[in-house]
Amino acid sequence: MAEKYTFKVNGCERTVEVDADTLLIDVLREDLQLTGTKRGCDNYTCGACTVILNGKAVKSCRTTMDKVQGGEVITVEGVSNGKELHPVQKALVDSGAIQCGFCTPGIVTELVALFDNNPDADEDAILKALNKHLCRCTGYEAIKDGALLAKQLIKERQR
C-alpha cells in the first residue's frame, strides 16, 4: 500500500508516495534522483549508502520510510555550499583519500555527522566511525589523514 511521506532532503521539503517498506536509499536514488548515495552491497555491510537522518549517520539501505516521516535527511549532495566544499570534502580531496570514489559519499556523510555532533571527536571515535565503511582502493591511511585534517579545518572555521 502506497503511503505519503513528507520529509526534508538537503533543506527542501519533499513528499513521495511509496510503499511502507520502501527503503530510503531507493527513494533517494529512484524517486528523488539523488544518485550520489551509492549501493555497494546487499546486506548492510559496506557503508556506501550512508546519509544523515536527523543529525545521525544511518545506512539508507536499512532505513524504511516510516523512520524518515517528518524528518530531515542530508545526502552527500547537500553537504557542500554551492562551489564551496564542506571541510570534510576538502580534507578528503587534499589528503588523497579518493581513488575510485564509490565509497566516498558514505564516508563524507559519516564524518560530517560525526563532527557536527562532536567537533572534538578523538582518533578512536574517528576510527570507530570509519570502520563502518569499506574501501577497496586506498588502504584507508589517506582516509584517516583526511578525517584528521577535516577536524582541524572545522576547528579553524569555528574560530
Add this chain to the structure above:
Amino acid sequence: MEYKYIGKPLPRPDAISKATGKAIYLDDIRIPGMLYAAILSPEYAHAKIINIDTSSAEKMPGVVKVVTGKDCCIRYGDNIADQTPMAVDKVRYAGEPVAAVVAETLEQANAAVEKIKVEYEPLLVYTDAREAMKEDAVLIHEHQEEYKRLPTLKCIPDTNVANYYRLIKGKGEEGFEEADVVVEGEFNYPIGSAAAMEPHGSIVWFKEDQSIECWSSSVCPFIIRQELAHTFDMPVSEVRVHIPEIGGSFGYKSDITVEITIAWIASFVPGRPVKWVATRREDFTSTLSGHGIRTFMKLGAKKNGKLVAIKSKILHSGGAFAETPVNVTITATHNSGGPYEYEHCFMEGYTVYTNTTPVGAFRGYGHPESQFATERLMDMLARKLDMDPFKFREVNYLREGSIVASGEKMWKTNGDVQAAAKKIQEAIFDGDKPEEDEDYYYGRGFAALSKAPKGATFSTKGCYMKMNIDGSVSINMGGAEQGQGLRTVVKQVAAEALQIPPEKIHCYTEIDTQFSPYEWQTIGSMFTVQGGRAVIRAANKLIAILKKTASQVLKADEDMLDYNGEYVYLRNDPSIKVAVKDLARGYITSDGITIGEIAQASADARLPRYSNPDPETGQGTLGVEYTFGAQGAQIRVEKKTGKVIVDHFASSFDIGRVINPLQARGTVLGGVLMGIGAALHEELIYDEQGHQKNPHYGRYRIPKMRDIPPKSTVDFIENPGAVGPYGARGIGEHPFLAVVPAILNAIYDATGIDFYEIPITPEKMKQALADRKENA
C-alpha cells in the same frame, strides 16, 4: 633533470566530483524508456537443461519479455570463443545466466524471475582443476576443439584442459642434473574476488536505426564495441560504447564479461534500453573471480647458492569458460621464476575448465599466485643451503644482461631489484626482532617480486590533444579511470611535455567510443607507460605544428625556433616571438588572412617489440617493460587465538620515475592491504555442489580501517625506464604481488611453521600451532 610538474602531489582532477556525489557511475544513469533486467541463476553448477517454463513469469505485472538461451548460437571470446550469453543446453557454473526477465521496474523483474521454472539433469561437479583433469572426468565442454581460438592457444581434446602452455629454456628439466641442492613444494592460491565497491553492470540499447548503444562499468570499451558488432553482425562504427566513472576494478571489469549477456537480453526488446546491475551476490557469483592457481615448483641450486634450474607446473581452476583465465595461466607460468635468473627452465601451465565462476584478471594477473611459490621456496632453499636469504637472493637477482625464462635480455633500464631489497632489509630487518613472550611469537619476512605487463601485441593507447584559443589544452584518450588516477598522470605528463601549467590542461572524463581515441583495454599497470608515452608523442607533434605556423609568422626557419609553453620565439633573439594562443587555430594576420593549421595532434604508443610466445618453447618478448620491487613484513602471532597481526609492512619498487608521490603512495597502501586480506582471510569458498558459500562482504571479509598495519613504509627507487614518460613504470598491480609470501615467510620466522596455502586464518594458525606441539 629538473621537472616542473612531474613528481608533484597534484590533486586528482576527479576528486571533487566524487566527493560531492556528482560523479556518475553506471547505476546512476537514467535513460527515458529504460527497462530493467533480472537474471536467473541455476540450481546446479553443472547440469543439462531439460526444460524452461516461462509461462508464469510472463504473466507477472510489468513484464515486457522473458528471455532464455534457447536457439542462441552466439559463441564469443577474444582468445577462445567458448562463451555463450546465456546457458543453451546445459549450465556449467552456479552463477551462469539461465533466463532473464525484462520489466518496467527492477522490482517487477525481480518478482517475475522467481516464477521461472527450470528442469535440470544434474551432472558431476568439479570445483578444482585436479578433479576436472582426472581421466574419466565428465567434459564440461563436450567439443571444445571446435571453438575458435587464437593460433597461439592449444586445448587438449577430450579433456577439460582448455589450454596447455609450455616454456623451455636451456636444457629444461635436465638442468636439475647440475644442481647440488633441490627444494620443491605445492602451493595453493585459492579463488578470491576483486570485490570492487561498485558492482559490475551494463546498459544495452538496440536502436531502430540498426545501431547499438551500450554503457558499461568496464575498462575495455573498444573490446565491447568489437564483440557487440561481431556478435550482432553490424559494422563496428554502428556500436557506441560509453564508460562512466568506474567504482574500482582491479582487473575483473576487464575483458568482455556481462555485456554480451545484457545485449542478448536487450536484443529481444529493440527500441528500449535495458539495464542490469549486479547485486553484491551476483558480483561474486556471476561476473569474474580471481586466482584459483595451484603451483607445483622445484628449484635447484649449486652449493654456492647459484640457481641453475626451475620447474613449475601451474594448475589453474579457471572456471566454466576459459576465455578470461587463459592468459592469466600463461602469465603465471612464464613469470613463475620471479626476479631471478635460471639457466634452465621447464614451465607448464594448464588452464582447466571447472564448474566455478570464470576466473579473470585480478591485480597482478598470475604473478602473485606463482611467485607465492617462488618466494616461499627461495627462503626454504636458503635454509637448506644454510645461507642468509638476502645473500642467496642477491646471487641470483635479474640484472642488466640476465636472461629471463622467456628468453628476454634484461636492460639496465628495467630497474634494480637488489636496491629495492636493500631498502626492505633496512626498514624491517635492522636490529633484532622482539623476543617471544607470553602472548606472542614475533617474526619478519621478506619477498622480492617482478612484473611483466600482460598486453596483446597490437595493444596500444591513443591520445588526441587540441590547443584552445586561449592556449589551454584539452586531452582526450581511451584509458578507463577506475580509481588508479590516470587522469592525474595525463595532466602531469602533458603539463611537463607542453610546459603548460596543469590548471590549463583539461583531461577527458567519460569514455565514448564515438569520440574517444582507440585503446585496447586499460589493464596490466600499463596506462602510465603507454598512455604517458602517447601524451608525449602527441605533445611533440602539437609543438611542431605551432612552430611550423610560427615560422611563417616570424619569417624564420622552424629549426631556429624555440617553444616555452607561452611563446614560440627566435632562439637567438627571444624578443622576436608569437604567443601560442595566437597560433592555436592558425595565425590570423593583420588583414584577416589566416595561415597555418589548427594546433591539434594525435598519437599512440604500444610496447616496442612486444611479441607472441613461440608455440613450442614459449620464448618471446613477453615483457619488454619489467618492474621490480621487494616487500617485507614484521608480524606477531597471538598464541591464544592464532591471529596474525601485521605490525609493519614495507614496500619498495623501482618505478623509474614517480609522477605523483601522493597518488603512488595511495596505490601502494591499497595494494598492500588487499594482499594482507588475501594472506589472512579472503577466500571465495565453494561447496561440493559448486555453490559459493560466502558471496557477500559479511563472510568474504575484505580489510577494514581497523586492519591496517600500525606502521607502513613505502619507498620508490627511480632508475628511469626506456619506454614510459620521463622513465616512469607502472605501479598499479605491484603492491599486491609479494605481500602473501612476505607474510608467510614472517610466519615461519615466528613459529617455524611453513604454510603452503592461504588464507592463514586464526583457526588454521591455531591448528598448526597445536600440531607442531604434538609433533615436538
